[in-house]
Amino acid sequence: MKKGILLVNLGSPDSPTPKDVKKYLGEFLMDERVIDIPYIARTALVKGIILKTRPKQSAAAYKKIWWDEGSPLIVLSERLQNKVQKQVDVPIALAMRYGSMTIKKGLQELVDKGVDEVLLFPLYPQFAMATTETITVLAEELRQEHFPNLKIESVPAFYNKPDYIEVLSNSIKKHLEGKNYEHLLFSYHGVPERHIKKSDVTKSHCKPSDKVECLCCKTPSKAHEYCYKHQCKEVTRLVAEALNLEENTFSTSFQSRLGFDPWLQPYTDRTIERLGKQGIKNMAIVTPAFVSDCLETLEEIAMEGQEIFHEMGGKDFTTVPCLNDDDEWVALLAKWINQWSKASVETV
Incomplete structure (x- = not known):
């Protein structure tokens, strides 16, 4: 063949x-x-x-x-x-x-x-x-x-392949070299919470509305093979380990919500706003749900996100490009x- x-x-x-x-x-x-x-x-x-x-x-x-x-x-x-x-x-x-x-x-x-x-x-x-x-x-x-x-x-x-995590981590490190950022935000494309429940092959594991401490994402399960929320959080965890990021210097959020139904939280725009209000002056943001830059990364994040950050008193807003043709x-x-x-x- x-x-x-x-x-x-x-x-x-x-x-x-x-x-x-x-x-x-x-x-x-x-x-x-x-x-x-x-x-x-x-x-x-x-x-x-x-x-x-x-x-x-x-x-x-x-x-x-x-x-x-x-x-x-x-x-x-x-x-x-x-x-x-x-x-x-x-x-x-x-x-x-x-x-x-x-x-x-x-x-x-x-x-x-x-x-x-x-x-x-x-x-x-x-x-x-x-x-x-x-x-x-x-x-x-x-x-x-x-x-x-x-x-x-x-x-x-x-998402969790060691060689992929290595490539993603190296790309982030390269683009942030020399940048004096205080917080690195991992922003993923958002989906409605019901998508997580529909994709749960166990029909009992995923609890996407558990916003404070998502225990289901940390508890081993067959559901993780198709759980978008778990997989996003795992990318953040693995990259943070690879880059030796200190606790409280990075976080995960979800962007591009549509309509009024509950979507995965926390929302990226509100997270950027919160970081600015908390006094963060220099932040960086990476979008690991995409391998190629697109409207969501180039306009929603790099332009609208930066505008929100500046309105909240932030100074430097660094966007890390997607892997593209690295x-x-x-x-x-x-x-x-x-x-x-x-x-x-x-x-x-």
């Missing part, structure tokens, strides 16, 4: 115009694993409310971060693909879960090259319904409908891919 790799990231509108942003948001928000409410209610919410106001606001945000080459997320993902391809012997295609660079196109590209066994590689360190799961589910649907002779295997969450990250991906191409997905 000829093997190939399909890297999959989130996606982006084709341009920072309200028309293209509306099309993109419509596909994204109508995904039942993103807004997981009944179809009729989801349609009323997305098409009846959100898409009437949000596209113009989001387009303005995209314009702030758009590069001459195009969407930063797309450009950075393509750079990553190209650099990894030079270090592996199997073909690599790139796709997005939402937008015009579809997973179907990515699979077709590999099939056209003679590939009949694909390693599906969601570019998310942690598992979540709205990221990893929606990619794997759609890929299987496409396989059954369009590529019945194709074998697809998926890379599991790699050479160590490229080498690690290439190593995992080469291991798989010579064996099986379990070695990744």
Whole structure:
């Protein structure tokens, strides 16, 4: 069998115009694993409310971060693909879960090259319904409908792999070298609390609303394999150990909440506000739920977060870039891919 790799990231509108942003948001928000409410209610919410106001606001945000080459997320993902391809012997295609660079196109590209066994590689360190799961589910649907002779295997969450933690820690250390920061905030993409409960394979372990001391995240369980909150907290813990961070000089928060339902807490914007009010003058922030910089990291965190911090009396606000096409990250991906191409997905 000829093997190939399909890297999959989130996606982006084709341009920072309200028309293209509306099309993109419509596909994204109508995904039942993103807004997981009944179809009729989801349609009323997305098409009846959100898409009437949000596209113009989001387009303005995209314009702030758009590069001459195009969407930063797309450009950075393509750079990553190209650099990894030079270090592996199997073909690599790139796709997005939402937008015009579809997973179907990515699979077709590999099939056209003679590939009949694909390693599906969601570019998310942690598992979540709205990221990893929606990619794997759609890929299987496409396989059954369009590529019945194709074998697809998926890379599991790699949040706690020692070599990944080493690469992430080295990147953070490199970008903070010489910075006199008082607090390092690990900000992860937020999800509704109900997503954590739905992903709990034990149906009894996860208690996402336990905000003071999340004992379930610290108690070993099969649920952790699919618990986004646990996996985020574990990344923070492991990186803090690798960097020898002192207690109370770092913390975890969750960004980008939508709507009025309870989401994972503490919220990033309120945490930045609190740190400023507490007298922190120099802080740094890293976003380990993403491997590529995007609207959420470049606009919501680097721009809006900095503005909040300054309003609260903060001085220096340092944002650590995502791994993007960092050479160590490229080498690690290439190593995992080469291991798989010579064996099986379990070695990744």
